[in-house]
Amino acid sequence: MDAFASGMAILLDPYMLGVVLAGTVLGVIVGALPGLSGSTTAALLLPLTIGMGPIPSVAFLGAIYCAANFGGSITAILINTPGDPSASATAYDGYPMAARGEAGRALGMSAVASAIGGIYSIIIMIIAAPLLARAAYNFGPPEYFALALFGLSMLAAVGSDAGIRNLIAGVFGVLLATVGLDLTTGTERFTFGIPELTEGLNLVPVLTGLFAISEMLVQASELQIVRERLALTAVRLPSLADFRKCFKAINISCQIGVFIGILPALGATAAALISYNETKRWSKYKEEFGKGAIEGVAGPEAANNAAVGGNMVPTLALGIPGSATTAIILAGLIVQGVRPGPHLFTEQPTLLYAVFSSMLAANLIFLVLGLFAAKVFARITLIPDTFLWPAVFLFAIVGAYGPNGSMVDVWVMLFFGVVGFFFRRFGFSPAPLVMGLVLGTMTEETLKQSLLIFDGNWLMFFSRPIVVALFAITLLSVLTPLVIRALRTVRRRRETVNPIEE
């Protein structure tokens, strides 16, 4: 209880409040800029947090994460281009609402639904994260190895083709984590004689390259796209009738968002898209969807913000990131010398409650900003790409160079920028690669430690019930999309062979 109180008390510290405020404002701004998502910004600003200390650093990144999801809805509603991928479902109905002169109403509902979703998920996070950590407290290396495998396997859960691609990217990320000195044998692996690589690939340049530099190349390929921008009238609070109409949508979406968020690898974008479908399915006004239904704005916005708190549960309790942004937050904590996991709850409870309170504050701040300053933030979309992305490039260069003062890190960043561009080009997402990279060391270390415990006998993994259960879930999450695909193919073939019977 003392830890809870002292964690919450950080908001009385003007410095911490300033950090959270800065993170929230930055989060809304970058969320509103198409292409510059929360994960890109978190990666870009990660070097700035190194000198801050663990609590302000995680509070700053957490605030960006919370606010960027809301910021994305501003552009989704006004220019039909989600500023953050998690706001893509918001555009379906937000933009038609803006087109008929109700941009203010849509943004107002977006701010309120986002804040409700965010605050709900933080309450769940405060309850669920310590419970999950307690359950995992007695885990040994075999259980952690199985857990890491489970986290990686969830990359397959998004669909058969995308699932395989995600798994390939995830395994590639784990492979990248093997670069450097093998701690058991002292052998250098994949360093190619570059001394800077002996300690492994630094996370900051890899993340900055994959997110910021690759996005710059993507933006270069989209320079010819002209975005039509709609005028924003004053943002007003949604009416009581609007709330009554959206109550069910927000309620359903909060549950969906938290649940999806807790599952490793599935983030706010998946939560928003699923909740949009569910909101439509349970709505009395299905025919309004796609034409400017306010429920179509409330549902996805509540879900993508609810996923934020959900994402943080496995990240903090198990050290398994729930999404790309939480992988970056995790990287930020690792850089600070803090390794998230069950022991964090007993060793540094204040840090955890500080995370909870700062995220709570971020939600309240962006609610106020969303309701009273959305018009100002909407103007940010006017910054031309010709000024924005060269500036991002320079910040990325300095950010990659800064932590270690090494130009090799800048080369690494540029290399991964190009890799990230081709990844996206061929349908691979950089997020699973980051998850693999973050989980890679843990996977190899725990496997080696387990084999030491088992005296080299791999079959001994199956003597531990939790490991067996986690392996079973892992196998299920990898195979289910493939089985579903195979069944669909068989059914389609039957339909083609026997069209009359069908």
Add this chain to the structure above:
Amino acid sequence: MTPGDAHSPSAPDAPARWRIHSDVAIAAGIVAFCAAVYAVTMTFPEMPPMLAMGMGPAVFPRLLLGVMVVLALGLVWSTRGRADEVRAPIPGIVFLTAAGFFVYMATAWLIGLLPAGFLAIVGFGRLWGERRWPLLAASAAFLCALIYLVFVKGFGIPLPRGLIGDRFF
């Protein structure tokens, strides 16, 4: 099927049947990459069993390469009955932007990271179609000053001054 049928092998689009699905090409690229990385693992020194403690330095990376090959085969399998995605060609400006990264690195080596940054902002802005020179130069100067104040003065991170900076200043 008649010879004139659009889907017959003699029709003009017949070679499309033999075109490689892009995912198959991607899978082939992944397998080739894995083979190359496997070759690199062959250069790792052999460790005595006592030191390797059950897993030598090459075992885990090879395990991952095996998984990647299996997944690549899975990707090939997933193309069955799935139409290939049509991708627009990469615009030339993307290659020019990527080339700009290397030009930047060469310039930074010569004149230093921050002056090269000024040129990069102006250069990329011009490359992307911005024609307002004074505005570009002003924004570049502002950003460089901001970075100098935050990183060099604020965090005490000395930025590389380049060959010219080191020799003459």
